[in-house]
Amino acid sequence: MTDAETLAERVKAGDLRLYALEDHADADTAAAARRHLLAEELDVDLETVGDYSFPADSAESNVENLIGAAQIPLGVAGPLPVDGEAADGSVYLPLATTEGALVASVNRGAGAIRAAGGASTTVLERGMTRAPVFEVGDIHEAAAVADWVRASLDRLATAAETTTNHGELREATPYVVGDSVFVRFVYDTKDAMGMNMATIATREAADVIESETPASLVAVSGNLCTDKKPAGINAIEGRGRSVAADVFLPTEVLEDRLGTTAGAVAEVNTRKNLIGSARAASLGFNAHAANVVGAAFLALGQDVAQVVEGAHAITSVEARKDGLYASVTLPALAVGTVGGGTGLPTQSEALEILGLAGGGNPPGSNGDALAEVLAAGALAGELSLLGALAGRHLASAHAEHGR
Template sequence: MTDPEDLVERVRDGELRLHELEDHADHDTAAEARRLLLERETETELEAIGDYAFPAEAAEPNIENMIGAAQVPMGVVGPVPVSGGAATGDHYLPLATTEGALLASVNRGLGVIRSAGGADARVTKNGMTRAPVFRVAGVAEAAETVEWVNENGDALAEAAESTTSHGELIDVEPYVVGDSVYLRFAYDTKDAMGMNMATIATGEACEIVEAETPADLVALSGNLCSDKKPAAINAVEGRGRSVTADAVIPGELVEERLHTTPEAIAEANTRKNLTGSAKAGSLGFNAHAANVVAAAFLATGQDEAQVVEAANAITTMDARENEDGTTDLYASVSLASLEVGTVGGGTKLPTQAEALEVLGLRGGGDPPGSNADALAEIIAVGALAGELSLLGALSSRHLASAHEDLGR
């Protein structure tokens, strides 16, 4: 077995670079050597970082220059009955976060939803996008390129789908800006989040576009995709899964459990999430949907940077008067671009794989895509619970006292 001290000395002597250590030792030894070097260079102790529970080799597809692991506390909320297009029955939702009171708040919202009979949830649109940008001489060549793309969808699909046994090209939408042509490819990536799949497939299709049109590829991503950035196109057209969850909460339950009224919650939502967000120029019209999404992403091995797109959510709260004079609360959250998968990427890591097992959604679904749809629906219900709980706390003026009671 290679001595990590020997690796440290070889790095210090300039014989090896940090990223080359796995070529000379097993993955755990390489990680230990990096920790030793870092401890000496920075005069720190990395005992906790080095105390991880999975073989370092298991993380090879997910990290470079590994030194250990960042351990984030994980809890669970639920169960809550979900009536979805893919998710049905009771589900626990693992959430990983360092924000105190988050799980308590979400669990309170889920308790109210459960007492109201559960929530409905549906994936209404699905399509992972990649949008390359091409250079043309001017608008005439741009129009020629767009015309060819619109008339040759089958050729583009054949090229793109030749790179994957699972992905399916759904649509190619052209956009012209001066002498730039953007093609927004959208794919059904089944149970994979699918960003890599979409990128590789689009690269193959771009070769056909260059061969058959005047357009020259400048960049495989032209930011019209748009990945990991606030973008109106994702809020409007969607990216990944577009999913909505809703529930009707009886007025007496709102008063008993949230200590407020349907009318007060609806007003708080309008003035805060809708008017306030509009005044701020926000792309997200919600209270804190990204909070639940981020915690679910960390727990289940999703790409955490894509929480940016998941914040493109709209929360609606309406007071509905019944014939008997009582008032119920209609609550919904619509996430336009929730990018999730149950295969590939971080879902293979042992901790995250176990979290998906808790959900009963590890690996590919039958039919393909059903597991990722179910995960999106369950996360949406969790986000709805978080919205309901926070708006209840705000409208009852209990937000500060709740944090004080929990010692946060």
């Protein structure tokens, strides 16, 4: 038997735990052993799952019980010209998706933006959040703790920043609910998405709150952050990077590239994205921004669950005398160019396509540029879908592509 088969037999016999195989073999052999075990027990063929191009040990910080890789088709849309504070120039946007016609749609929107001279972008706010919850005796203690937090930002920042070389605590806002006190910490995490950085720093700051007030920490995350869940506080206050993109499409560009008019697009946006979303009590007022955000997150090594926050986008459209003004604002885009999945070989290569792999100079500039590029990509996607709906050719486009 091969080493992998031997390890699989030891797991079946109860001699080894599935998660402990790397203690007895290299990472690739451990993964092969898990595939062999599953193939025998479940009568499945995992040949394709095991056909991956990166060293298994390079993924040790990203996944446990590795068996291989899930391959998702990867395309590019562009060139997409972006005139931003951090991003400047034409880019090809990598998108990983299984949804047919998505890349083609974004590519069509990028063509319209290109014909109009490019999209303008800007990062409006930066701040990754973590909000622990504390227990106190009563509302009087809660008020006292909240007052202490408001007066002690410098002391909390000193404690929090001992845990990181780059993160900076910018805000600490208390919220009282009966005998619970939540403190929403906001950090500038530079080029990292920063969720882990914020969690570790917040734990240190929480120790100071416990030592100086009657508060007792219940959980380092009290869901007022709010991470990976639809939340009004993120839509209003922002989380990660708040970013916007806009463009003016002349009448001839609308007709040639999107096959419609400014008035028709504006009406679709008003009735669908604004009135329809309001009637549904949606936290996002857009056509399909999450489509672009999700596909880009998969391609670029971002935390894909945070597409939830990315869906809080608002698309604004106005018919003007000579064409159409359009913008998209994403208040809570959690992105980074270092850490997490950005170091995986495929995702690193995708970031290289954008010229944004690794940390920026100055720190934070690559993260800002990535947010701006994704905002421009989301704008391209919004324009394409709104144009297809306004021109009544969405269904025919899907039928033409057979999907």
